Amino acid sequence: MREGVLFEITKDQLDTGLRGVPVGYCVTSSVDPMKGLTYVGQPIADLVNRDPIEIIYLLYYGEMGSKEQVKQFHHTLNARASLRPETVEHIEALPHTGHPMDVFSAALLIVGMFEGTDDYREDCLNAIAKLPHITAVVINSHAGWGPTPSPKPDLGYMESFVHMLKFPGEHTSQLIEVMRLFDITHFDHSGGNLSTFIGKAVSSGLEHMWGSLSAAMLALAGPLHGRANQDCLEFVKEVLDTVGEHAKPKDVEALIRKKLDNKEIVFGFGHAVLRVEDPRAAIFFDYAHKHFPHHPLIKIAALLRTEGTKVLKENPKISDPYPNIDAITGSVLTAAGFPYPEYFTVLFGLSRAVGIAIQIVYDRLEARNGKGTPIIRPKYLYTSRK
Numbered sequence: 235m236r237e238g239v240l241f242e243i244t245k246d247q248l249d250t251g252l253r254g255v256p257v258g259y260c261v262t263s264s265v266d267p268m269k270g271l272t273y274v275g276q277p278i279a280d281l282v283n284r285d286p287i288e289i290i291y292l293l294y295y296g297e298m299g300s301k302e303q304v305k306q307f308h309h310t311l312n313a314r315a316s317l318r319p320e321t322v323e324h325i326e327a328l329p330h331t332g333h334p335m336d337v338f339s340a341a342l343l344i345v346g347m348f349e350g351t352d353d354y355r356e357d358c359l360n361a362i363a364k365l366p367h368i369t370a371v372v373i374n375s376h377a378g379w380g381p382t383p384s385p386k387p388d389l390g391y392m393e394s395f396v397h398m399l400k401f402p403g404e405h406t407s408q409l410i411e412v413m414r415l416f417d418i419t420h421f422d423h424s425g426g427n428l429s430t431f432i433g434k435a436v437s438s439g440l441e442h443m444w445g446s447l448s449a450a451m452l453a454l455a456g457p458l459h460g461r462a463n464q465d466c467l468e469f470v471k472e473v474l475d476t477v478g479e480h481a482k483p484k485d486v487e488a489l490i491r492k493k494l495d496n497k498e499i500v501f502g503f504g505h506a507v508l509r510v511e512d513p514r515a516a517i518f519f520d521y522a523h524k525h526f527p528h529h530p531l532i533k534i535a536a537l538l539r540t541e542g543t544k545v546l547k548e549n550p551k552i553s554d555p556y557p558n559i560d561a562i563t564g565s566v567l568t569a570a571g572f573p574y575p576e577y578f579t580v581l582f583g584l585s586r587a588v589g590i591a592i593q594i595v596y597d598r599l600e601a602r603n604g605k606g607t608p609i610i611r612p613k614y615l616y617t618s619r620k
C-alpha cells in the first residue's frame with residue numbers, strides 16, 4: 235500500500251457497514267480480531283477482578299490510578315451521583331408501554347434538560363456518576379417495582395446500583411459480583427461499535443453529551459447490537475425447553491443443524507471484528523462453570539458453545555463461528571438472581587454509556603490537538619435503482 239494509506243476502498247466494500255474502514259483514533263480501547271478487547275492496552279481478562287471505579291479511572295485518565303487517586307475519583311463521582319427530585323419525577327412519569335431502552339434513552343434526555351451543563355467534560359463525569367441512579371429509576375419505574383432509594387455513597391459503584399434496584403428477590407453478594415463483572419466487560423469496545431459510533435457522530439454536530447448518549451442508546455437498543463443479550467437468553471431458554479436439561483451434546487448438535495436447515499438464527503455466535511471466541515464470553519463461561527455448573531440454562535449455554543462452534547465451523551462462508559459475549563451473560567445474570575431479560579440491554583447501556591461519554595470527550599475536546607473532530611460527513615455514491 236502507498237505510504238500513509240491505511241485502507242483502500244474497493245467497490246465491493248460499499249453498502250457493507252463500513253467494515254474495517256479506519257475513521258479515527260480511539261484512546262480508551264481496542265478490539266483485535268485474534269485477541270479481542272483491551273482497555274488502554276490491557277487485555278480485558280486481566281482487569282475483570284478489579285473494582286469498576288478502577289477501570290473507569292483507567293478509561294478516563296488513560297492509566298491505572300494509585301489507591302489514593304482512585305479513592306479521590308470515587309469521591310468526585312459520589313458527590314454527583316444523585317439525580318434531582320424533579321429529574322426522577324419526570325423519568326418516572328414516562329410511559330411504561332415500550333421497551334425499557336426507549337425509556338432509558340428518553341431518561342438521558344430528561345437528565346440533560348434538568349441537569350445538563352453544556353460542558354462535555356463536566357457532563358461526562360456527571361453521566362458516569364449518575365448512570366447507576368438513572369438506570370435504577372428507569373428499571374424500577376418500568377417494572378412497577380416502586381420508588382428508587384437514593385444512591386449510597388459508602389457503597390461501591392455497582393453495590394450502590396444493586397441496592398437501588400427494587401426487584402423482588404434477594405440482593406446477594408453473588409449478584410453484585412456478577413453485576414460488577416458485567417459492568418467491567420461492557421464499558422467499551424473501541425470506537426466502531428454501532429452505539430459508540432452513533433454517540434460520537436451525533437456529538438460531532440456539537441449536540442450536547444446527554445443528547446449524544448440518548449442517541450447512542452437507541453443504537454444499542456437494536457437486536458443486532460445490545461438487545462442481542464435479551465434475545466440470546468430467550469434462545470437458550472427455547473433450546474432448554476426443546477432438549478431438556480439433561481441433553482447430550484448430540485441432541486444440541488442435532489437441534490442446531492435443524493435450525494440452520496430451516497434458515498433459523500442460531501443466536502450468540504459471530505462478531506463483525508472478532509475471528510476467535512470473544513474473550514468477554516470466555517470470562518463469563520469460566521465464571522458460569524465455576525459458580526453455577528448445575529444451573530439448567532448454564533448447562534445448555536455450555537453445550538451451545540461447543541456444538542454451535544463445531545457445526546458453524548463446517549461452513550467456510552462463516553468468518554466467525556465462535557460465541558460472543560451475549561451467548562452467556564443472560565444465563566449468568568439469571569443464575570445469579572436477576573431473571574429479567576427485558577432489562578439486560580439497559581444494564582449494557584449503564585456500562586457502555588461510560589465508554590461512549592469518555593470517547594466523546596476525546597472527540598470533542600482532545601482530538602486534533604484540541605480542535606476536535608469535524609462533523610461526520612462520509613461520502614455516498616449516487617446509483618440509480620434500475
Ligand code: MLT
Pocket residue numbers: 422423426427428459505506
Ligand atoms: C459491542 O460490545 O459493542 C459488541 O460486541 C458489538 C461491536 O463491537 O461491534
